[in-house]
Amino acid sequence: MNNPQLNKHGELQHLLTTEGLPVHILRDILDKAATFVDVNDGREIKKIPLLHGKSVFNVFFENSTRTRTTFEIAAKRLSADVVNLNIGSSSTSKGETLLDTVDNLCAMHADMFVVRHAQSGAAHFIARHVAPEVHVINAGDGRHAHPTQALLDMFTIRHYKKEFHNLRVAIVGDVLHSRVARSQIHALTTLGVPEVRVIAPKTLLPAMVENLGVQVYHDMAQGLKDVDVVLMLRLQNERMQGAALPSAQEYFKYYGLTEEKLARAKPDAIVMHPGPMNRGVEIDSSVADGAHSVILSQVTFGIAVRMAVMSMLAGTKA
Amino acid sequence: MSIHIKNGRLIDPKNNIDAVRDVYITAGKIAAIGKAPSGFVADRVIDASGLMVVPGLIDLAARLREPGYEYMATLESEMDAAVAGGITSLACPPDTDPPLDEPGLVEMLKHRARTLNQSRVYPVGALTSGLQGQELTEMAELVDAGCVAFSQADAPLTDTRVLMRAMQYAATFGFSVWLRPQDSFLAKNGVAHDGEVATRCGLAAIPVCAETIALSTMLTLARETGVKLHICRISSAAGVEMVRVAKQQGLAVSCDVSAQHVHLSEMDIGFFDPNCHLIPPLRSQRDRAALRAGLLDGTIDAICSDHTPVDEDVKQLPFAEAEAGATGLELLLPLVLKWAKEDKLSLSDALAKATLQPARILGLDAGHLSVGAAADVCVFNPDAYWKVEPAALKSQGKNTPFNGIEVQGKVRFTLIDGKLVYQA
Numbered sequence: 001m002n003n004p005q006l007n008k009h010g011e012l013q014h015l016l017t018t019e020g021l022p023v024h025i026l027r028d029i030l031d032k033a034a035t036f037v038d039v040n041d042g043r044e045i046k047k048i049p050l051l052h053g054k055s056v057f058n059v060f061f062e063n064s065t066r067t068r069t070t071f072e073i074a075a076k077r078l079s080a081d082v083v084n085l086n087i088g089s090s091s092t093s094k095g096e097t098l099l100d101t102v103d104n105l106c107a108m109h110a111d112m113f114v115v116r117h118a119q120s121g122a123a124h125f126i127a128r129h130v131a132p133e134v135h136v137i138n139a140g141d142g143r144h145a146h147p148t149q150a151l152l153d154m155f156t157i158r159h160y161k162k163e164f165h166n167l168r169v170a171i172v173g174d175v176l177h178s179r180v181a182r183s184q185i186h187a188l189t190t191l192g193v194p195e196v197r198v199i200a201p202k203t204l205l206p207a208m209v210e211n212l213g214v215q216v217y218h219d220m221a222q223g224l225k226d227v228d229v230v231l232m233l234r235l236q237n238e239r240m241q242g243a244a245l246p247s248a249q250e251y252f253k254y255y256g257l258t259e260e261k262l263a264r265a266k267p268d269a270i271v272m273h274p275g276p277m278n279r280g281v282e283i284d285s286s287v288a289d290g291a292h293s294v295i296l297s298q299v300t301f302g303i304a305v306r307m308a309v310m311s312m313l314a315g316t317k318a
Numbered sequence: 319m320s321i322h323i324k325n326g327r328l329i330d331p332k333n334n335i336d337a338v339r340d341v342y343i344t345a346g347k348i349a350a351i352g353k354a355p356s357g358f359v360a361d362r363v364i365d366a367s368g369l370m371v372v373p374g375l376i377d378l379a380a381r382l383r384e385p386g387y388e389y390m391a392t393l394e395s396e397m398d399a400a401v402a403g404g405i406t407s408l409a410c411p412p413d414t415d416p417p418l419d420e421p422g423l424v425e426m427l428k429h430r431a432r433t434l435n436q437s438r439v440y441p442v443g444a445l446t447s448g449l450q451g452q453e454l455t456e457m458a459e460l461v462d463a464g465c466v467a468f469s470q471a472d473a474p475l476t477d478t479r480v481l482m483r484a485m486q487y488a489a490t491f492g493f494s495v496w497l498r499p500q501d502s503f504l505a506k507n508g509v510a511h512d513g514e515v516a517t518r519c520g521l522a523a524i525p526v527c528a529e530t531i532a533l534s535t536m537l538t539l540a541r542e543t544g545v546k547l548h549i550c551r552i553s554s555a556a557g558v559e560m561v562r563v564a565k566q567q568g569l570a571v572s573c574d575v576s577a578q579h580v581h582l583s584e585m586d587i588g589f590f591d592p593n594c595h596l597i598p599p600l601r602s603q604r605d606r607a608a609l610r611a612g613l614l615d616g617t618i619d620a621i622c623s624d625h626t627p628v629d630e631d632v633k634q635l636p637f638a639e640a641e642a643g644a645t646g647l648e649l650l651l652p653l654v655l656k657w658a659k660e661d662k663l664s665l666s667d668a669l670a671k672a673t674l675q676p677a678r679i680l681g682l683d684a685g686h687l688s689v690g691a692a693a694d695v696c697v698f699n700p701d702a703y704w705k706v707e708p709a710a711l712k713s714q715g716k717n718t719p720f721n722g723i724e725v726q727g728k729v730r731f732t733l734i735d736g737k738l739v740y741q742a
Contacts, residue, residue: 004589019518099634119636120520121590142638143520182520206517207525 004127011316014127014136015309017145018187026190030155032308036077037301050311051080054111058084059101060139061117066275067139067149070299071114074306078314083110098122099129106131112313113137120144120179135313143177149274150183152305154191156298157229160270164191170223170265171197171214172255173233173282174204176244180274181233182212189213199223200255203244220255224264230292232257232273235282248281258284262292270294319361320344321736322354326366326697330373331670332686341371343693346736350689362738364731366697372669373685374406374694374732376676378574378622379550380647382439384427386415391627391714393427396647397436399713401740403623403648404696404729407677407684408437412444413471419444419455421463428464436739438694440466440680442496445484449473454484458491466680467494467548472597474502478535485545494681497536498550499557500598504528509638511601515584521637524599526554533557537564540571548679549573551624553598555608562617572679573617575609576624577653578644582606582719592633592640593719596624610661613671620676621657623650627715645715649706651698652725659726665700693736702728 003020007013012025056075058068068084075082087101096104105113112135115123120142127136140146154164161167169188175181175198188196189212198209199217210216217223224230239245257271271283271292279285288295321343328339328351335351342350342358349355380400383391400408410427412418418427424441431439443465447453450473457468468488475481475497488495508524510516516523533549537560540547552558552575561573578596583603587594594600612618626643633640646653650672658668670685677685684694705724708716732740 097631097634098636117636119638121638122636124589125592125636141520141636143522145520179520182518207512207523208514208517211514212518 004124007316012312013316015147015313016123016127016136016138018147018150018183018190019145021190023190026151026154026187029151029305029308029312030158032312033155033301033304036304036307046077047079048077049079051075051078051314054080054314055109056080056082056112056114056310057105057110058082058114059087059105060085061087061115061122062140063088064116064140067116070302071139071306074303074310077303078307078310080310098125102126102129106134110134112310114139116140118142135316137309137313140179142179143182144179145183146179147183148302148306148309149180150187151309152298152302153184153231153272153274154187155301155305156272156294157270159297159301160294161228164188164193167193167229168195168227169193169197169229169231170199170227171231171233172199172220172223172257174235174239175200175209175233176204176206177236177239178233184231185212185214197223197227201245204239220261221264224261227265228269230257230262230265230269230271232271232283234274234276235278252281256280256282256284257287259286259290262287272298275299319736320359321362321364321733321738322358322360323364323366323371323695323697326369326371328371328687329666329669330687331666331674333688334666336664336666341687341695343733343736346693348687348689348691348693351687364697368699368701369697369730370665370700371695371697373673373687374696374734375404375650375672376680376685377405377408377625377647377650377672378620378676378679379576380405380408380410380623380625381413381627382410383627384414384430385423390629393430393434395712395714396625396627397431397434399647399711400437401732402712402729402742404651404698404732405647406437406694406696406732406734407440407680407682409440409442409466409680411442411469411471412449413473417444417449418442418465419447419449421456421459424460424463424465437734442467442469444468445470445495446475446480451475451477451480454487457488457493461491461493467496469496469550472498476502478539481535482539482543485539485543489543489545492546494546494548496548496550498598499529499532499536499552501528501531504531509595509599510587511584511599513584513602515587519587519590526556526601529554529557529598530560533560537569537571541569547571551576551579551598552609552612552618553579553601553605555605558608558612558617562612562615565617572619574620574622574676574679575613575618577621577646577650578624578719579606579609580613580621580657581653586719587637590637591719592635592637593644593717593721595637595640595642596644597642610657614661614663619671620679621650621654621671622676623647625713627713628717630716633717644718645711645713646718647713648711649718649720649725651696651729652727655700655727656725693733695731695733696729697731698727698729700727702726704728
């Protein structure tokens with residue numbers, strides 16, 4: 001089976017997941033993103049013409065203001081024409097199939113699709129059906145993958161910790177339902193992080209999760225001991241209905257990140273969260289706004305990382 | 319019409335024959351094996367040199383999609399597919415729309431099938447009205463109309479009291495109950511085996527205990543009620559072991575597996591191949607090995623196609639949204655042969671799982687080529703390789719995980735009641 005993300009030259013054709021991406025491509029994306037951080041921060045003119053004349057379609061079958069906005073900013077800074085489509089509220093409710101929607105968008109001569117969909121595998125599905133010159137970026141599919149989030153997390157980790165090979169990283173929370181966690185795990189293990197931990201109650205961990213290359217902890221005090229990086233996950237409210245958890249209060253007590261629990265980590269540990277945060281559910285405000293938190297840096301770097309991915313894809317021929 | 323099938327290698331599991339023997343057919347029945355009966359004059363001679371002559375295949379689960387789902391497949395298309403696959407008898411599950419829960423519907427289906435003059439169709443009636451799991455159907459009436467067993471197809475029956483009553487009632491008349499073991503709560507929203515692949519792909523999972531818990535309930539109630547229980551589409555190692563133990567304890571239980579599950583595992587889902595979205599889910603490679611071991615030691619009696627033709631529009635969707643199921647009638651024989659080759663089984667033992675054994679489960683005197691038996695025969699070329707090309711399949715359903723795979727064994731002639739209904 002060919003890797004559906006790579007073209008026949010082994011270059012990035014689509015970004016669908018961090019799983020199975022060669023480490024040199026991951027590093028290329030991070031290096032490229034570093035060159036855009038200056039564009040975002042330092043200079044007065046924030047536009048560069050790498051995607052001039054290209055059309056980027058943000059196709060969101062599931063609502064997301066934040067992720068869509070960062071993709072939009074990234075594409076605009078690369079001088080692309082950006083079209084935002086919230087399909088969730090139009091075509092599919094009129095009975096149009098996903099394939100018809102994709103065909104129609106292709107007919108509008110898009111160069112790049114940024115896709116979010118509630119179903120795992122939707123981005124792979126769309127990538128399989130688009131014209132060969134069209135690139136697909138997965139902006140989140142079901143529980144499966146959210147590669148740009150994971151890449152911006154890797155960028156943030158590298159920014160603060162410089163290296164990956166000497167780190168201990170803990171991912172805390174609802175791994176079972178999290179596309180972010182899956183993408184983080186693959187990216188971390190590919191980049192050579194020797195110890196990746198997941199910390200969660202058993203109801204929020206998928207079967208055989210250890211086969212992804214992680215160590216499983218159910219106790220925060222043990223799991224956070226001596227870690228360099230804490231990656232918090234968002235807890236959806238509906239988990240309380242599905243009998244996965246008794247209450248948000250109990251969850252916060254045992255798995256919410258507080259200063260007290262964070263004290264188990266290394267003194268220079270960083271705390272990250274993909275947002276939007278549920279303060280007082282998975283993370284205490286004092287930690288979210290505290291000295292260890294690099295959550296706002298993640299947002300800033302997110303734009304640079306998305307610019308990097310888009311510019312790399314635009315330079316790839318089918 | 320008299321037919322002489324000459325020079326073929328006859329494989330008849332029941333009569334323990336695996337040798338080059340001529341077959342003589344008169345008046346729809348096997349007139350003689352080996353030597354022509356006196357005065358036999360063939361109207362037609364089929365030269366089966368280099369071919370195998372076997373009992374017509376019997377499939378325990380073939381959805382013909384009528385009534386109700388004619389946009390997915392019709393009786394005409396699927397009956398064509400059946401004979402092209404060498405299948406001469408098939409049982410169809412009651413999950414039509416409306417479900418097969420009234421004698422009139424069953425009679426209509428039988429009548430429609432008869433007029434097509436192809437494979438014999440054996441409807442499996444709904445165990446409960448509308449497959450709702452609440453009220454019993456008129457089982458005795460349904461049997462009079464032509465039903466051979468009763469089933470919930472893939473619809474849940476969560477009320478154990480209803481299940482027990484249904485089994486008691488069926489046992490009263492000696493009817494068989496066919497059930498697929500799956501706890502509907504544990505399987506809720508699930509689309510893949512609760513293992514490595516579902517975890518990696520982020521697919522909602524169905525744990526093995528969904529099968530074993532339901533199986534435990536079924537086996538307990540079968541013991542309690544004395545009903546003839548047939549377990550459909552077993553999928554897990556733990557499930558196979560439970561059936562094995564039940565059989566050792568003398569319970570009258572039989573069991574089948576789909577041809578897909580004999581060959582595939584969760585790994586075949588790959589990058590979300592919707593054709594691998596099946597019911598039950600493809601499980602781990604260890605489970606698949608246990609299914610094969612279960613076939614070998616007789617725990618699993620039969621292999622069925624679990625034929626489920628699905629419309630492209632509802633199959634070409636992201637994995638979880640894609641309608642589950644695979645088209646299978648034309649692949650049953652090649653997949654049985656492939657299994658025999660891989661597990662180094664005699665063809666006779668392998669073919670018994672798709673001829674003699676399913677006939678026993680159906681309570682039919684079929685699946686063999688004894689003198690006097692109905693001449694339901696499949697003649698195939700065991701050496702012909704062919705690539706599975708969905709467009710070339712006769713079934714209206716083009717959905718198969720074996721798409722593009724090369725298989726061995728091509729049906730050349732299919733006879734039902736001594737009439738040639740297919741040749742290629």
